[in-house]
Amino acid sequence: MDASVARRLLDGLLDSQGWSQAAFAAEQRRRLGAIVGFAHAEIPFYRSRLAPLFRGDGSIAWDAWADLPILTRQDLARHAGAMRPSALPPGHGDTHDFSTSGTTGEPVTVRVSRFANVVSQCCLFRGQMWNHLDWSGDVLTWFGDSGPEAEPGVHRRGPWGPPWRPGSTGSLFSIARATPAAEVIDAARRLRVSYLMGRPRTLQELAAETLRRGETLPLRGLLTFGAETTGDAREACRAAFGAEMIGGYASKEAGLLAYDCATCGKRHINADTVLVEVVDARGRPVPPGEVGRIVVTPLFNFAQPLIRYDQGDLGVVGTAEAAHTALPVLERLAGRTTDLFRLRDGRVLAPSIPESIGESAGAALWQVAQVDEATVEIRYIPAAGRRFDEAVFSQAIAQYLDPGLRVRFAMTPALGKGQDKFRRYSFEA
Ligand SMILES: [Zn+2]
Structure with missing residues (x-):
């Protein structure tokens, strides 16, 4: 794909980020309509899944959106081939298959068009310009x-x-x-x-x-x-x-989803190229400021449309719009859905221990892993010249997780090289 396409795309992104909220929302919906219309018409896997969205005259009933089923990683592992059209519209270029082994669950392969790849690359360029x-x-x-x-x-x-x-x-x-x-x-x-x-x-x-x-x-x-x-x-x-x-914040399946912004100190969602929803267990949007599952619909990858794909991450969307851009704010990520801790009494927790605890305890790096239903392990590297204070973490676990949990400690010379080892919280029970 020649540079002039990428150049026009980047110029377009630099333009659309400054639109009014109303104009931006209308264009996002138009783009969403284009990809769901294509998926419904051209891809058997989506014909029945998306049927509730289409009225008899072919127009889209947006009210039905939040009732559409969530696409899971398991769906992707099992039906990836069925999610691909027999032909792409003109201008989308050739395609490339990405495999992601993931740290848990089955490996998945996603087919991405050259055009979608360039869109994601241009979002990255835009993010780099913000900074x-x-x-x-x-x-x-x-x-x-x-x-x-x-x-x-x-x-x-x-x-x-x-x-x-x-x-x-x-x-x-x-x-x-x-x-x-x-x-x-x-x-x-x-x-x-x-x-x-x-x-x-x-x-x-x-x-x-x-x-x-x-x-x-x-x-x-x-x-x-x-x-x-x-x-x-x-x-x-x-x-x-x-x-x-x-x-x-990026994924192989959906490209670049959000990027930090030096102007407001927040992270903006690339909502002109991907619809990001934060939803509850029933697939309904949770209010801004509350933790939910991140569900994405990339707007430009027609090679394998992902409609309401559960990214496996927990996140929070911001309550306020930024004054300088139409792009929404991703307030924070709140871990992987696989990192939720599960207690003996059936409670499921998204652990959140203040960052200052690591500093107080004298840790350069730390990770909390639930290793069985009643035990968490604190893995740490001591800060240079400090003695690690276990009591600080024992208290934090009791206060921010559950006082009934047993706490054990493991000093590690370096936290492992695998991606999962770099998580703050790891569910291994
Ligand atoms: Zn900003």
């Missing part, structure tokens, strides 16, 4: 568990800014995930990169290593994806790198 990132600087990402990126050494992966922009001269470098943190720091220093990229917990590990060596490494930003950035991770990065974490 005034400098595309002439270099980026090092600590990434790659398999394939060529997992080979030892530093790999130059090409430019990371929009190629049509004259200032996009910086390169993205990657270094395999198996590389020890100390070597990643050395490589970043040698390459004189402006930015480090990784999951929040991997960046936090790099920050902890830098501080442990009594050093600092001045950077312009820490670029991060996926899991929620935590207060202690942000603090560690400020101390080690003198820079802020700039985060996005």
Whole structure:
């Protein structure tokens, strides 16, 4: 797909974010109507699922939207082939299959069109512009568990800014995930990169290593994806790198869903390219400010439309609209639905322990895992020069989770490299 398409798309996104709420909502609904109309007409899997949405004359009964069934990861694992049309409308380009093994459950494969991929890439460019990132600087990402990126050494992966922009001269470098943190720091220093990229917990590990060596490494930003950035991770990065974490929320299935905004300090949903709903167990929207399941409908991936797909994450949408943009606010992520703790008496909890507890207890990194129905394990790395105080966590578990839980402790030299190990809360019972 040529650069002029991406360029027009990015210009379009920079325009639509500034529309009035009414104009924005109308356009979002038009785009949603286009993809559900296509799915209903062209894809057998969706014919009956979406039937309640279509009146006899073919018009859409939007009132029925919240009653449409939620598409689960299991649906995707079992029926992915049936969710794909026999042909794409013109202009969507060729397609690419992404597999995601996930940390729990069955692996799924999603087919993504070139066009949808470019849309997601342009959302990322827009997010980078919100944060005034400098595309002439270099980026090092600590990434790659398999394939060529997992080979030892530093790999130059090409430019990371929009190629049509004259200032996009910086390169993205990657270094395999198996590389020890100390070597990643050395490589970043040698390459004189402006930015480090990784999951929040991997960046936090790099920050902890830098501080442990009594050093600092001045950077312009820490670029991060996926899991929620935590207060202690942000603090560690400020101390080690003198820079802020700039985060996005993305998935292989749905592309870039939201990105941090330097103007208001919130995270905006890319609602011009994806419908993000936060719903209860019945699929009905929960009020802003309350935790619910994140359900997404990407608006441009006609190669495999995902209509009301349960992303497996819990989140909260903001109560207030930002004055400077029509894009809604994703107040916070609240963990994975698989990370809910389940107590013996049948209660299901979304654990939420204040970030300040880690600092008080003297932990550089910490994770709470429920290991059986009555026990949680606190895994931690002590902060440099501090003695870890178990009592602080024992009290926090009693106060914020349940006083009946047994608490045990495990000091770990480094929290594991798997994505699941980087969660704040892990349900393993
Ligand atoms: Zn903003």
